[in-house]
Amino acid sequence: MRALTGRLAVPLALTLVALLVRAVAAALLPVAPTEGAAWYAGVAAAIAEGRGLVADATWSYATAPLVLPKPAFELWQPLASFVSVPAMLLAGPAWGVAQAMGVLIGALAAPLTWAVAREAAAQAGLDARRAGAVALASGLLVALSAPLVLAAAAPESTNVFLVAALAVALLTPRALAGGPVTPGLRGRLPGVALGLALGVAWLARQEAIWLGAAVLVAALRVPGRPAGVARWGRVLIGRLAPVVIGGLVIVVPWLLRQRAVFGTPFPGQATENLWLKTNEEVFAWAERPEAAAYLARGIGALVDDRVGASLHQLIGVLLVPAFPIGLAGLLALAGLRRTPALRMVSAWTTLLLAGALTFLATALLFPVATRWGTFLHASGPLLVALSVAAALGGDALVARISRARRWERENIVIAPVALIAVTAALLGLQLAVEAARTGRLADRLAVMARDLDTRGVEPVLIADQPVRIGEAAGRMTVVLPDEPPEAVLDLARFYGTRTIVLLGERGRYPAAFLDGPGRACLAAEPERIGPADAPAWLLRLAESC
Numbered sequence: 001m002r003a004l005t006g007r008l009a010v011p012l013a014l015t016l017v018a019l020l021v022r023a024v025a026a027a028l029l030p031v032a033p034t035e036g037a038a039w040y041a042g043v044a045a046a047i048a049e050g051r052g053l054v055a056d057a058t059w060s061y062a063t064a065p066l067v068l069p070k071p072a073f074e075l076w077q078p079l080a081s082f083v084s085v086p087a088m089l090l091a092g093p094a095w096g097v098a099q100a101m102g103v104l105i106g107a108l109a110a111p112l113t114w115a116v117a118r119e120a121a122a123q124a125g126l127d128a129r130r131a132g133a134v135a136l137a138s139g140l141l142v143a144l145s146a147p148l149v150l151a152a153a154a155p156e157s158t159n160v161f162l163v164a165a166l167a168v169a170l171l172t173p174r175a176l177a178g179g180p181v182t183p184g185l186r187g188r189l190p191g192v193a194l195g196l197a198l199g200v201a202w203l204a205r206q207e208a209i210w211l212g213a214a215v216l217v218a219a220l221r222v223p224g225r226p227a228g229v230a231r232w233g234r235v236l237i238g239r240l241a242p243v244v245i246g247g248l249v250i251v252v253p254w255l256l257r258q259r260a261v262f263g264t265p266f267p268g269q270a271t272e273n274l275w276l277k278t279n280e281e282v283f284a285w286a287e288r289p290e291a292a293a294y295l296a297r298g299i300g301a302l303v304d305d306r307v308g309a310s311l312h313q314l315i316g317v318l319l320v321p322a323f324p325i326g327l328a329g330l331l332a333l334a335g336l337r338r339t340p341a342l343r344m345v346s347a348w349t350t351l352l353l354a355g356a357l358t359f360l361a362t363a364l365l366f367p368v369a370t371r372w373g374t375f376l377h378a379s380g381p382l383l384v385a386l387s388v389a390a391a392l393g394g395d396a397l398v399a400r401i402s403r404a405r406r407w408e409r410e411n412i413v414i415a416p417v418a419l420i421a422v423t424a425a426l427l428g429l430q431l432a433v434e435a436a437r438t439g440r441l442a443d444r445l446a447v448m449a450r451d452l453d454t455r456g457v458e459p460v461l462i463a464d465q466p467v468r469i470g471e472a473a474g475r476m477t478v479v480l481p482d483e484p485p486e487a488v489l490d491l492a493r494f495y496g497t498r499t500i501v502l503l504g505e506r507g508r509y510p511a512a513f514l515d516g517p518g519r520a521c522l523a524a525e526p527e528r529i530g531p532a533d534a535p536a537w538l539l540r541l542a543e544s545c
Contacts, residue, residue, distance in 0.1 A: 010136060011111035018107035018143035021427070025153035026099040028435035031442040031468065035059065036076070036373070037154040038467040043072045044084035045093030053078070053261075057466040058478040061285050062269040063262055068460060068476045068495065071261045075269040078254070079164075079204040080157045098155050106152025106159040107143075109384065112166040114139035117388045119173075120348035121395075123341040130395055130412055137391040137416035142384055144423045146430040147321045151377075157205050162380030164201035165354065168211050169347035169381070171197055176219045176239050176345065188242040195246020202251060206270070207358050207378035214354035215243065218345045276368040280482035280507045285491045287483065309367035313359055313375045321430070322383055324422045329386025332393020341392070348388050355382025390419055440534065444503065445472035448536050451529035452501070455538065460497040462488070464506050473501070482507030485518040485545055492541050498523065500539040510537045521545040 032038035039055060046054050046069070054069040063074035072081070083105060084098040091097045117138035121131035142148060151158035175190035198215065202208035219239050255265035269282075275294040276282065295302070318326035333352075336342065342349060359382065362375040370376075394415025402411070449472040461477045463469040470477030478495055480502070481487060492498055502510045512518040514526060523542040528535040 010132075011114050011139070014110040014114055014136075014139040014143055015107050017140065018110035019103060021143060022103040022106050022149055022152040025149050025431055026096075026103050028431055029099070029153050029438045031438050031445060032095065033150070033154045033434060033438050033441075034156065034373075035465055035467045036377075037156045038471060039076070040080040040156050041084065041095055041098035042467060042471060043078075044081040044088055044098055046072075047081065047085045048088035048093045055467075056476045057470045059466060060269050060282060060479070061481075062272050062288065063267065065262075066494070068478070073258075074262055075267045077157065077203050077205055079160045079200065080155060082203075083160060084155065099153060102152045102155025102159060105155075105163055106148060108163050109148060109159065109166060109380070110139045110143040112163065112170065113142040113384050113387060115170060116166065116347040116351065116384065117391060119170075119346055120341045120388055120392065123344050123346055123348075124336075124339045124392060126395065130399075133412040133416060134388075134391045134395050137394070137419065138384075138388045140416070140420050141325055141387040141390065141423055144420065144427050145322060145325055145383060145387070146423075146427040147317075147376075147383065148380060149427060150430065150434060151380075156377065158377045158380055161201060161204035161207070161378060162384065164197060164204050164208075165211055165351070165381040166347075166384065167197040168194065168201055168215065169350040169354075172215055172218050172347065172350045173222075173345050175243065176215070176222050191239065191242025192246035195243040195248070196250060197246075198243070199247045199250025202247075203254060205378050206267075207362070210357040210361060211350075211354045211381070212247075213357055214350050216240070217353060218350055222345050273366050273369040273374075276366075278482075278507075279368055279372045282369070282372075283479045283481045285481040285483055286487040305367035306364055309363040309370050310359075312371050313363055313379075317376050317379050318382070318386070322386075323426055324419060325383060325387050325390055328390035328393060328419060330389075332389040332396075333386075335393055336389065336396060339392070339396075348385060351381045351385035352389075355379070355385050358382065391416065394419060441468075444530050444534050444536065445469070448501070448503075448530035449473045452538070455527075455529075457499045457501075457538070458497050460495050460499075462492060462495075462497060462500045464502045464504065464509065469501055469503065480506075480509060482509070485512055485521040489521055489541055489545060498541040500537070500541065501529075502537040502539070504536075510539070513539055517545070 032041060039057065039059065042057065043053065043055050046052065046056070051069070053072045055072045056069050058066070058068065058070045060075065065071065072078070084101045087097050087101050088094070114135045118131060118135035121134040126134065148159065148162070171190065171194040175194040194215065198208060198212055201211055219236060258265045272289045273282070275289040275291050277289070277294060277297065281289045318330075358378050359375065362370045362378065366374050395412065398411060398415050445468060448469070452473050457475075459475050461470065461473065461475050462480050463477045464480050466477035466479045478491065480500060481491065488500070505511070510526070513522060521542055523540045527538040529538045530536040
């Protein structure tokens with residue numbers, strides 16, 4: 001018992017640290033910091049209230065049926081909402097309850113990272129002392145990483161996807177061991193477990209397809225390849241068949257649900273996201289994004305999109321928000337390119353490959369959509385892999401300095417302390433900024449909701465931030481498209497409303513209604529509502545322009 005407690009001491013301590021940090025962060029965010037986080041929590045609340053898988057806010061018109069409330073998950077995957085439902089059934093459908101589940105799930109990333117790093121350190125040939133330091137440092141870096149902490153405090157798909165991806169990575173070398181699969185159920189259980197984990201990851205985010213690709217590469221790389229193509233093919237099928245079966249157990253029921261509700265198991269919005277020229281086209285009503293219009297922009301624009309997307313993902317996701325983990329990890333990978341740990345099938349290499357594939361796929365296939373979060377919310381596996389790389393690289397650097405200075409024993413704490421200190425400082429700064437921003441937003445929404453009640457506005461609103469405005473105002477909402485006023489008027493007729501609420505500026509609005517021909521589409525003078533120092537616009541549409 002004492003030995004078991006000793007082995008669990010470090011992962012349990014990491015879990016507690018990650019829990020505490022994420023709980024503090026959640027307490028500092030009084031309102032959902034993003035529309036996505038509010039949407040996941042709102043759908044979870046609808047399920048807990050017995051209303052089914054529906055959303056009271058419509059953010060895309062790409063998928064029928066166009067009704068209110070709208071069937072949920074036409075594009076986004078359901079796991080981030082599902083995990084909050086049990087807690088909401090017990091404690092009520094509140095934002096804080098969704099945050100609590102985000103905190104609990106997000107904290108699991110730290111001990112799982114410790115397990116990944118411990119395996120990688122052993123494969124790199126480190127002794128037990130150095131391997132333990134690398135694993136502990138990796139877990140603490142993930143426990144304190146600002147992007148992962150904020151994603152847990154504002155629960156959405158990032159952390160549920162990350163935890164599922166870590167389970168996939170840890171199961172991969174165990175399920176795809178060299179040689180044929182041991183006959184019988186027991187021999188196939190690791191593969192089935194890997195398939196189930198992949199299915200759960202897919203229920204979190206569709207980028208799980210790149211996790212699956214990494215698993216396939218791992219299956220091709222594991223040792224024990226028999227002679228002869230035919231025999232090798234049979235062995236490969238034997239390894240992957242349990243994985244496929246486990247994945248189908250999760251995936252098929254959800255695809256059948258999608259087919260029954262939306263008429264197709266495949267999200268139409270995902271296809272349209274390929275052809276976005278601007279992100280505002282996600283909200284298109286009158287004119288859907290099309291391949292012809294996208295390709296007509298010319299090769300120069302297409303290349304610029306992908307270069308800009310790659311730079312955004314590198315600088316705006318990996319390097320700046322996750323500093324110093326992203327920078328140190330990338331530099332360490334270059335320095336560790338000859339380490340045996342990179343040549344083995346392991347949890348770490350699975351995360352690295354899946355993260356690299358996700359980076360490339362999102363930048364090349366969705367170069368516009370990724371600037372609004374496609375890669376950001378799927379970057380967790382790569383951030384964890386870079387955290388492990390940073391810890392390994394720091395250890396290797398200190399070992400080299402120790403040899404050069406002829407130290408009797410490496411000081412294993414120098415690099416981890418430096419990395420962890422900078423990570424913690426940047427976390428504190430980002431938490432302070434986000435707490436101030438969401439605090440101001442909460443005040444704006446509260447005053448705006450009171451003003452709307454005094455004006456007796458309609459039960460359906462058109463809004464630039466439909467999820468949070470609708471929740472604050474207690475009304476169903478549809479998103480404002482960045483299209484001419486005539487198209488907005490057509491949208492209003494379809495949903496039977498004449499009221500627009502705008503928290504800020506997006507695309508051509510509110511300027512198009514305040515100046516120029518669009519003002520003729522208003523039935524009354526625009527009104528300012530909400531706090532005097534940060535008001536919103538209340539616009540009432542006429543019957544015609």
